[in-house]
Amino acid sequence: MEARTTPAQSGGDVLLVFSERFGGHATPAGHPERPARATVMATVARRWADGGGAVAAPDAAPAGALLRVHDQLHLETIAGTAGRSVRLDADTFTAPDSEEVARLAAGAAIRAVEHALAGATGVAFVRPPGHHAERDRAMGFCLYNNVAVAAAHALSRGLDRVAVVDYDVHHGNGTQWMFYDDPRVLYISLHQYPFYPGTGAAGDVGREGGAGFTVNVPLEAGAGDADYGLVFDTAVAPILEAYGPDLLLVSAGYDAHDRDPLGGMRVSTGGYARMDGVLRGVAERCCGGRLAVVTEGGYDLDALEACLAGTLDVLAAPPAPPPASPAGSTRRAEAVLAQVRRAQAPYWPAL
Numbered sequence: 537m538e539a540r541t542t543p544a545q546s547g548g549d550v551l552l553v554f555s556e557r558f559g560g561h562a563t564p565a566g567h568p569e570r571p572a573r574a575t576v577m578a579t580v581a582r583r584w585a586d587g588g589g590a591v592a593a594p595d596a597a598p599a600g601a602l603l604r605v606h607d608q609l610h611l612e613t614i615a616g617t618a619g620r621s622v623r624l625d626a627d628t629f630t631a632p633d634s635e636e637v638a639r640l641a642a643g644a645a646i647r648a649v650e651h652a653l654a655g656a657t658g659v660a661f662v663r664p665p666g667h668h669a670e671r672d673r674a675m676g677f678c679l680y681n682n683v684a685v686a687a688a689h690a691l692s693r694g695l696d697r698v699a700v701v702d703y704d705v706h707h708g709n710g711t712q713w714m715f716y717d718d719p720r721v722l723y724i725s726l727h728q729y730p731f732y733p734g735t736g737a738a739g740d741v742g743r744e745g746g747a748g749f750t751v752n753v754p755l756e757a758g759a760g761d762a763d764y765g766l767v768f769d770t771a772v773a774p775i776l777e778a779y780g781p782d783l784l785l786v787s788a789g790y791d792a793h794d795r796d797p798l799g800g801m802r803v804s805t806g807g808y809a810r811m812d813g814v815l816r817g818v819a820e821r822c823c824g825g826r827l828a829v830v831t832e833g834g835y836d837l838d839a840l841e842a843c844l845a846g847t848l849d850v851l852a853a854p855p856a857p858p859p860a861s862p863a864g865s866t867r868r869a870e871a872v873l874a875q876v877r878r879a880q881a882p883y884w885p886a887l
Contacts, residue, residue, distance in 0.1 A: 549655075549656035549657060549825075550589065550590070550656070550657045550658075550659065550848065550851050550852045551590045551591075551592055551647075551648070551651040551656065551657070551658050551659070552581055552584055552585075552589060552590065552591045552592070552659050552660075552661065552848065553591075553592050553593070553594050553644040553647045553648050553651075553658060553659065553660045553661070553662075554577060554578070554581040554591060554593070554594075554644070554660070554661040554662075555593050555594055555640055555644065556574075556578055557633075557636070557637055557640055558574040558577065558637060558640065558641065558661070558662060558663045559571045559574035559575060559578070560631075560633040560634075560636070560637050561574075561630075561631060561633065561634045561637040561638070561663060561664050562621075562631035562632075562633070562634070563629050563631070563677075564629060567627075567629070568677075568797065568798060568835040569663065569664060569665070569677040569833075569835070572837060573663055573834070573835070573837070573840060574663055576837050576840050576841045576844070577661040577663070577831075577844065579841065580661070580841060580844045580845050580848070581661060583845070584848055589848070589852070592647060592651075594640050594641075594643040594644035594646075594647045594660070595640075595643045595647070596636065596639035596640050596642075596643045597639050597640075597642035597643040597645075597646055597680070597685060599611060601642065601643075601646060601685055601688070601689055602639075602642060602680055602685060604685065604688035604689070604691075604692065605671060605681055605684040605685055605688050605714050606669075606671055606672070606680065606681070607671055607672050609672060610671065610672050610673065610674075613674075614630070614635050614638065614674065614679055614680070615635055617630040617634060617635055618632070618635045618636070619632045620632060624673075624674045624675075624679075625673075625674070625675050627676065627677060628674050628675055628676065628677055628678065628679070630679070634664070634679065635679070637663075637664070638664055638679040638680050639680070640662075641660075641662035641663065641664060641666065641680065641682050642666070642680045642681075642682050642685045642686075644660040644661075644662045644682070644830075645660050645662065645666075645682040645683060645685055645686035645689075645828070645830045646685065646686055646689045647660065648660040648686065648828040648829070648830060649686045649689055649690050649783070649785070649828045651828070652783060652826045652827055652828040653690070653693060653783070653826060655824045655825050655826055656825065656826075657816075657819075657825065657827045657828070657829070657851050658827075658828040658829070659828070659829045659847065659848065659851065660682070660828070660829065660830045660831065661831055661844065662682055662830060662831055663831070664677055664678055664679050665677055665678050665682070665704075665789070665831065665832040665833055666678045666679075666680055666681040666682030666683055666684070666685075666710070666830070666832065667681060667682075667683060667684075667702060667704060667706075667708030667709075667710055667711045667787050667789070667832050668681075668706070668708065668709055668710050668733060669681040669684075669710045670709065670710040670713055670714070671710075671713070671714060675709075675710075675733070676706065676709075676732065676733060677833075678710065681710045681711060681714065682830050683700055683702075683708075683711055683785055683787045683830045683832075684710065684711050684714045684715070686785055686828060686830060687700055687711075687715070687721050687785055688714075690782075690783050690785075691720055691721070695720075695782040695783055696720060696782060697720060697722070697779060697780060697781045697782050697783075698720060698721050698722070698781055698782065698783050698784075698785060699721075699722040699723075699724070699776055699779060699781035699783070699784050699785065700715075700721060700722070700723045700724070700785045700786075700787060701724045701725075701772060701776070701784070701785070701786050701787070701815060702723070702724065702725040702726070702727070702786075702787035702789070702832070703725075703726050703764070703786075703787070703788065703789060703792065703808075703811055704725075704727065704787055704788075704789020704790075704791060704792070704832040704833050705727060705728050705731070705789060705791040705792040705796065705798065705799035705800075705801055705833065706727055706728070706731060706732050706733065706789070706791070706799075706833065707725055707727040707729070707731075707733060707735050707736030707752070707754075708723070708725055708727075708736075708787055708832075709733050709735040709736070711723055711725075711787065712725065712735065712736070712740070712750055712752075715746065715749070715750075716742050716743055716746055716750060717742065717743050717744045717745055717746040718745070718746050718749070719745050719746050719748075719749050721749065722749045722750075722751070722775070722776070722779045722781065723749065723750050723751070724751040724753070724772055724775065724776070725751070725752050725753065726753040726755060726764065726767060726772070726792075727752075727753070727754060727755065728754075728755060728756075728757050728759075728792070728799055728800055728801055729754030729755060729756070730754075731757070731799075731800070736752045736754050737752060737754055738752050738753070738754055738872065738875035738876050738878075738879045739875075739879050740752050741879055741880060741883065747882075747883065748880065748882065748883025748884065749779075749883075751771070751775055751876065751880060751884075752876075752879075753767055753771065753772075753872055753873075753876055754872060754875070755767075755801070755868055755869070755872050756868045756871065756872070757800035757801065758800060758801070758802060758868065759792075759801050759802065759803075759868040759869065760794070760801070760802035760803060760804070760807070760862075760864055760865075761802075761803055761804055761806070761807035761810070761862035761864060762861065762862045762863060762864035762865060762866045762869070763864075763865075763866055763867075763868045763869035764792075764803055764807055764811060764862075764869070765807070765810060765861040765862045765866075766861060766866045766869040766870070766873070767869050767872070767873065768810075768811055768814045769814070769861055770873060771873060771876055771887060772814070773814055773817075773818055774884075774886065774887060775880075775884055775887065776818045776822065777818060777821065777822055778884060778886065780822050780823075781822055781823050782823050782826065783823055783826045783827075783828065784815060784818060784819045784822070784823060784826065784827050784828075785827075785828050785829075785830065786812075786815055786827070786828070786829040786830065787830060787832050788812075788829050788830065788831050788832060788847060789831070789832030789833040789834060790808060790831075790832075790833065790834030790839060790840055790843040790844075791832075791833035791834050791835055792808075793805070793808070793834065793836060793839040793843065795836040795838065795839040796833075796834065796835055796836050796839060797835055797836060798833070798835050805839065805842045805843055805846050806846075806862075807862060808843050808846060808847070809843075809846040809847070809849070809850050810858050810859055810862065812829075812846070812847050812850040812851065813850050813856075813858035813859070814858050815827065816850060816851055816855075817855075817857070817858060820855065827851070829847060829851070831844070
């Protein structure tokens with residue numbers, strides 16, 4: 537699929553936040569989360585700008601914004617890697633510039649939220665990704681949890697209800713645990729299961745006051761457009777509309793794509809575009825169009841480029857209902873929806 541990224545006539549309220557500095561986070565040779573991903577992002581961003589789309593550079597996230605979701609020791613640990621190459625865990629590394637770049641990534645997510653709060657759409661093309669980073673540790677290629685920083689920033693601006701939808705192929709353990717007992721943040725994740733990092737069972741629904749505000753959809757490997765379409769239409773959108781968020785955030789991981797080397801899913805570029813269309817529609821109905829998208833994974837470069845471009849196209853196009861549900865087997869979705877309904881019945885009885 538050719539990546540178009542030509543802003544539609546109604547796309548003037550879509551702001552793309554990006555920095556060439558995202559290429560400065562170096563990883564070892566052969567690592568899937570490589571600087572070439574930033575090169576792809578830059579290509580799409582230039583095409584967007586050449587077509588008249590708005591692009592802004594981020595500021596680095598201040599320590600106070602990071603400390604809303606991370607502890608002080610974690611900030612000190614990451615800051616201590618500045619100027620050095622460090623292996624933080626089996627697959628998470630820093631290079632001399634990584635701490636600076638990671639702060640820019642979190643800052644880009646904040647900038648996207650600030651634009652969204654004006655009733656618009658903010659899109660942050662960032663690396664390193666963030667949703668695996670926990671309060672006290674980096675993991676899974678992630679240093680700071682960008683979307684969690686963005687959600688906490690929105691709460692600090694006075695919002696009462698923030699929803700995060702995560703369609704990365706991996707479960708966002710960091711985002712889940714940061715808000716597991718907090719009803720102000722609804723976290724919905726569709727992910728391959730069992731798979732890295734091993735979390736995200738349907739029975740993980742939150743605790744105490746946050747019970748019911750974590751919704752996990754652990755899909756079997758091989759799920760495709762029809763499975764994701766059914767889950768979005770019968771679970772994701774209805775729960776979001778029942779919750780009524782003030783802001784909708786998306787952890788946009790494109791590694792459920794059928795070309796991705798890490799995941800085992802079969803989502804097409806068009807399937808991703810349809811999910812984005814559903815989420816845009818929910819944002820328009822529920823929260824005045826306040827929508828912010830923050831990138832996560834996606835490791836096939838051609839698929840990444842097509843999906844990034846597709847996301848911008850959908851968000852900038854004139855409002856339209858999403859296409860009909862994709863054709864194909866929904867066996868995997870039907871199986872997991874039965875689990876989700878059992879787990880969530882006490883909290884979302886209309887599900």
